[in-house]
C-alpha cells in the first residue's frame with residue numbers, strides 16, 4: 364500500500380502577510396551580510412506551529428478536522444516579532460516573539476491535542492515559536508539575542524496546513540488548506 368500512498372511531509376504553520384514578509388526578508392538580508400549563510404527565500408518564510416511529519420494523504424481529512432477545530436477556538440492576533448536568535452545545533456538564524464503570546468501557546472496546544480486525539484503523529488518537543496531567516500549559519504550573527512527595533516508586526520488571521528516538497532532548487536511549501544482563526548478575542 365505504501366507505493367500507492369506515499370507519505371507526505373506536512374506541518375501546521377502561520378504565514379506572514381506581504382508587509383511582514385518583506386520586512387523579515389529585508390532583515391534576513393541584513394543579517395546575512397556579515398555571515399556565510401543561505402537566506403531563506405521570501406516565499407518560504409513561515410512560523411511552524413506543529414510539525415506533523417510523514418503521513419499518508421488518506422489522513423488529510425483528519426488533519427483538516429484538527430486544523431479547523433484548533434483554529435476555531437483561537438482569536439486572530441498580531442505577533443510582535445521582536446527578537447533575533449540562533450539555533451547553533453541546526454545552524455539556523457531566526458526571528459520570533461520576545462515572549463510566548465498566550466494565544467500562540469493556546470493554538471499550539473490545541474493542535475497538539477487534536478492530533479493526539481486523532482492518532483496523528485507530531486513532534487512533541489517544546490514549542491519555540493520562530494521564523495527561520497538564515498540556514499547553514501555556522502556562527503551567530505553579531506546581533507544574536509538582539510531586539511528587533513521596532514518589532515515587526517505580523518498579523519495572523521489564518522492557520523495553514525503545509526506540505527513540504529523537496530525540489531531540485533530547494534524545499535518548497537505548498538499550502539494544502541487553511542482556516543480562519545475564529546475564536547473570540549479575550550475581553551471582547
Ligand code: ATP
Pocket residue numbers: 372374410411414486527528529533534
Ligand atoms: P530542509 O529540511 O529541506 O532543509 P525545511 O527544514 O525548511 O527544509 P522541512 O524539514 O520539511 O523543511 O520542515 C518544515 C518545517 O517544519 C520547518 O519549519 C522546520 O523547521 C520544521 N521541522 C522540520 N522537522 C521538524 C521536526 N522534526 N520537529 C519539529 N519541527 C520540524
Ligand code: MG
Pocket residue numbers: none
Ligand atoms: Mg528540515
